[in-house]
Amino acid sequence: MQVNSHNNIQVDFPVDVLSLSIESKYFDDDGRPKRTGTVWTTSAHIITAVIGSGVLSLAWAIAQLGWIGGPSVMLMFASVNYYTSSLMADSYRSGHDPIHGKRNYTYMDAVRSNLGGVRVKICGLFQYLNLFGIAIGYTIATSISMKAIHRSNCFHKGGRKKACHTSGNPYTIMFGVIEIVLSQIPGLDQLWWLSLVAAIMSFTYSTIGLGLAVAQIAENGRLKGSLTGISVGIDTIKSPPPSEATVMKKANMISSIVTTSFYMLCGCMGYAAVGDLAPGNLLTGFAFYEPFWLLDIANIAVVIHLLGAYQVYCQPIFSFIEKLASKHYPESRLITREIKLHIPGFRPYKTNLFRLVWRTVFVFVTTIVAMLVPLFNDVLGILGALIFWPLVVYFPVEMYIARKKIPKWSSKWVCSRLLSVFCLMISIVAGVGSLVGLTIDLKAFQPFKIRY
Template sequence: MGEAPLLLHKEEEEEESFVTMRTGNVWTAVAHIITGVIGSGVLSLAWCVAQLGWIAGPFAIVFFAAITLTSAFLLCDCYRTPDPEHGPGRNRSYSEAVAMSLGAKSARAFGVIIQISLCGLTVAYTITSTISKRAIQKSNCYHNEGHEATCEYSDTYFFLIFGAVQIVLSQAPDINNIQWLSIVAAIMSFAYSFIGFGLGVAQVIEKGHVKGSLTGIGTSSGIEKMRLISQALGDIAFAYPYSVILMEIQDTLKSPPSENQTMKKASTISITVTTIFYLLCGGFGYAAFGDATPGNLLTGFGFYEPYWLIDFANACIIIHLVGGYQLYSQPLFANAERRISDKYPYNGFIKNEFSFKLPLIPAFQLNLLRLCFRTAYVVFTTVIGITFPYFNEVIGVMGGIIFWPLTIYFPVEMYFKQRNVEAWTKKWVMLRIFTIVCFLVTMFALVGSIEGLISAKMR
């Protein structure tokens, strides 16, 4: 893993100056991060606080936020791999950084985990967007026919619409071509977060008191309570998933100033803002509904009026998740297509670009590999979403799978390698304890969430 990859970095950077310029700044990075962080996870936070109670609920949100920000700082410093002979080479993705710092075996293990994670995130976004589409129909139905009406709709049609939109958007060559989509999606995330927060406040004011308890919702058995707590922790972990795309975002930033300085600033702003939103949405949602807090704040019991505001909020969710799907898909697309291209460098099906011009839209380039592979991927995630359309359970499982390996283990191991931290020093012991504690919490969340998903499928 020595000179060859570093030389490749140098050649890539020289080529970049003639082909494309990185123009991102702290605010485009903030838009990307917020698009990636404030996703479907925010909608379950009131339910999470309800399971954990007024003390443990907010503490868990802040705890995961602090860990995510610490991990982000470690990853920001891994973007440039130091080398005394060739200078710092760029790691354009998380997987490249792992390969350069930890070697081929770790890179292969990482590759499997991150591809599963990215795929799982897009499945979760597919499910959530479908739930929001259905919620718009239900709120209109309840408004027109009354709350006692039977307003049930099939999800399959909505899944197919979302999949069709993603097939079109997935033809964008890379993440640099969807900065506009991330900005729109970030605005939408603020909009529906404010609406969820505002509706919670309105419910508290209308009822005149704050619901909930210090220990959360009671259950008939201790085992059931533990399962719900573990699922809540998994849901909160899922609400902070952007470590998997951090370096792809960092690779869009112009330099100077150095990319790690800009990315640390953007990460601090984004995590601070989103955590405040999370605390407000989760807290006021629980305060409004208490033990009746729904799994999805904007599509559960109680928020039927004003129906037009519910429709608007769910429309914002859908638009945001359209952008979020692309933000998590593009790194997966880039990695898979890069590997295929490296293996078959002279294949016309892989390399050739065809220009198309349709009425009313600018001309665009179409690649057959991109068209076939990305279409197949969107179809796959759509089918999985149709098969497992369970909101809280799915995001709990994905939080359990993603959080520890990608947010804790690999950043810490790369830090040890790059800083030459010796075993059994104070810093080494503290980070090892940190890693073990987070592993135990994550496994607890994962086991409970898997059990919940199995139970939901069997019902």
């Protein structure tokens, strides 16, 4: 038995040889270290994960629909997300026992237990596609923020009429190189301070964007915008009591209220400050020019946040491919070979050859794609339209129907299916709109250049 910094104890022999008193003190019913997550820590992690750089695009999103449609749609999807998240919480344990049923540790485990078959692979495909898209989006967003820092200082020195053009390629490459290095650090996604830094940075740039919007509204002396919008042209939850599902539902409610309120505030204030000309990103589209140093701080916060967030979201892909390779090619020298990297001033760093090559190639691909199509809002829109229905609505609803054995054509069955179909239609419309926007933007686009 060894002590570690996170859960105080680590098992290196079977749990069943321990006495019941030790097991109840240090371990849960599945033999894993005692879970310590509460409603509040769980809510904090959800809020940290949800409030990201996309919050800076909400003013633009509301501008597309106006004062009536924008907030209404936001509230509607927040309600759908909360409802389906509650269904997912009930899928944490298999069977009808919310306290002693078999745990499902991942989304795919829950789908496997409740649905099985080919849908498990489909779920995994959408999950990893989502993570791959997020990696590309984060690369684009970081490059744009780094470029915005250069431009804000240029505008401050030379005035707003100065061209201040600069290529985003060096910043994209710089980000890629840093991520290649970070991707080789073992267990980076499990460092507790990484989430803390991400939370501080996300609230920093979001609050600055909100503050600048409020200041602009005060300067304007009125609220801009129109009713119809732009004209068409890692802690885990502790074991019961109460059950994990009950805790998770409370955390979902708290986090949904906090994030929706924050999103509404940022989006509506941004739209009220700038109106129908709201840019895709309040901090990089130069809806605000001064104080330039505050814009720099906000964009630096974006960069720091996304440097770590990239790794957190990519670790599941890294782990999945590496486990798959080890399973199918256990004797391959490429998979098993260990190498030493000599770093001046440090001890030799040991790593796996496949890990080094695979993770480097992954970061390289996401960097190249980001340079080829550096259109953050379009990528964000397509990704959201593609992922929303299957992962947020379809699978939770289908697992709910299967788990509760809801009779076909009963009122619950019909309502659940209608919700799923309605959200599918919304996703299709959103996807078509995002593709049209991407097509329009690509007409005036040159590869490997970031434009505003």
